Amino acid sequence: MVAQRDARPPRRNGAQPAQRRRGRAHRDPNTPDADNAPTAEMPAVEDAAAGVGEVAKAKSIPEAAVARLAVYLRVLSGMADQGATTVSSEELSTAAGVNSAKLRKDLSYLGSYGTRGVGYDVAVLVNHIERTLGLTRQHKVAVVGIGNLGHALANYGGFPGRGFPVEALFDVDPDLIGVPVGGLPVSHLDDIPKVCAERQISIGVIATPPTAAQSVCDRLVAGGVQCILNFAPVVLQVPEHVEVRKVDLAVELQILSFHVARRADIAAAAGAANGESPNGARPAGGSDSRLDRVADGMVVRSER
Structure with missing residues (x-):
């Protein structure tokens, strides 16, 4: 068992914390530069990304860069919603609150170098970052502790659209068991391992008092949960393969x-x-x- 490591993401201009484990960017050496290819060709690039040759060429991305990639994705998604098709490194760096040299370095981990005089294709860059952050598939979420914070998380409509549907809720309050919150009935804490395994929950959110957090964590791990977002002000003991992000307001x-x-x-x-x-x-x-x-x-x- 190992203790969780505190997350220290960059906090410049309000950037939010991102995943703590280092990700890997994959690029097939036989695939043309996707930044210069039309968006319609991206499925072929994604297929190539799954190949053994690209896995062998995988490059580790620094943890701080992973945090910034999440910020770039948020900014780029907003630009795409406003109809933008291309963006320069200077425009994107200003909107994300980082210097342009650091931004270009971060994007180079993805194999994205842009086009001189044109910049980056917004749709292609969004696709690159989503694939790198593992957002091309959904990650089912369970929220444990349906107090004020838990209620807010369960009712937040922004999670499903970003690939994080809340699929299970848990509490010990008998007045809450079976009551729908955000459209989902609340289950008892004792059912965490069974429900998480059945619904293939991959991310658990702990919003309980600190005294219950470790017990909840153990149940989540028993249910096959691989990542935990902990709002309780305690250090959790978890197996080596489990990732923990701590949010202490x-x-x-x-x-x-x-x-x-x-x-x-x-x-x-x-x-x-x-x-x-x-x-x-x-x-x-x-x-x-x-x-x-x-x-x-x-x-x-x-x-x-």
């Missing part, structure tokens, strides 16, 4: 608190160096000195 708020406090300290130090009082008032006759402008620049840069 209190920790995220504390990190944001650190950044707020740091900016306030920088502003206070800059004000003191310029002769301002602690409340930020400028002495009579004070001017907008070069020091003020430098301090203002420090604060702005710290936000990026």
